[in-house]
Amino acid sequence: MITPVDLAAWPTTEAAALAEQHRLRPLVEPHGPAPAPGALVAGVDVAYDDDRDVVAAAAVLLDLDTLEVVERATAVGRIAFPYLPGLLAFRELPAVIDALSRLTRRPDLVVCDGYGLAHPRRLGLASHLGVLTGLATMGVAKTPFTFSHTAPAPERGAWTPLVDAADGSEVGRALRTRAGVKPVFVSVGHRIGLSEAVSATLALTPEYRLPETTRQADSLCRRALAEAVAG
């Protein structure tokens, strides 16, 4: 039987174990170059059927220049963890990693639906995924979670700092990807810097508020879930 106390404690224990394993080098690298022209950028997302205990994840690979989908992969399984704010990685990553592993090419960057550094423990699902896979990762979230920000100017590309009121640190940016539309929240995961993550986000949002990677992964995992539940 798992108690709430156990759930709250084990990520910290896990982080400590990982920190010990990687004592001689940084666990997370919150800096690095923007994806080069022609890079393969992956989008990942997950859909759930809580009643039937089914989870479906999708990983799509896009060409950064054309934004065309060049590869798709899905994975279906049982739900491994409940949704607990702050522990989203433990719910989403098992299926996400399964789907990612079915791609035949290695992504140059993975864009996650959620946060990286912008997390109460500075290890959101994007950071977590980066550490587990070694891939460059970043997060683009749709809501500010527990962080605060002022409204960016109305034009596309405008941004303001996303701040953790607990310590005043800048953990990401509120970025306007469409003029006059509410911003998205970009944060660094692994092996990419914040400015570079913002650039990548703008490259992935020529038309819609959310990155093309997220949109493609979202529709694919919903389709995969419907198929899994039906069949």
Added chain:
DNA sequence: GCGACAG
């Protein structure tokens, strides 16, 4: 002590 709380 009580809410708020990525998806």
Added chain:
DNA sequence: ATCTTGTCGC
């Protein structure tokens, strides 16, 4: 996330 009616606009 998921559920869920109507509405505005290209």
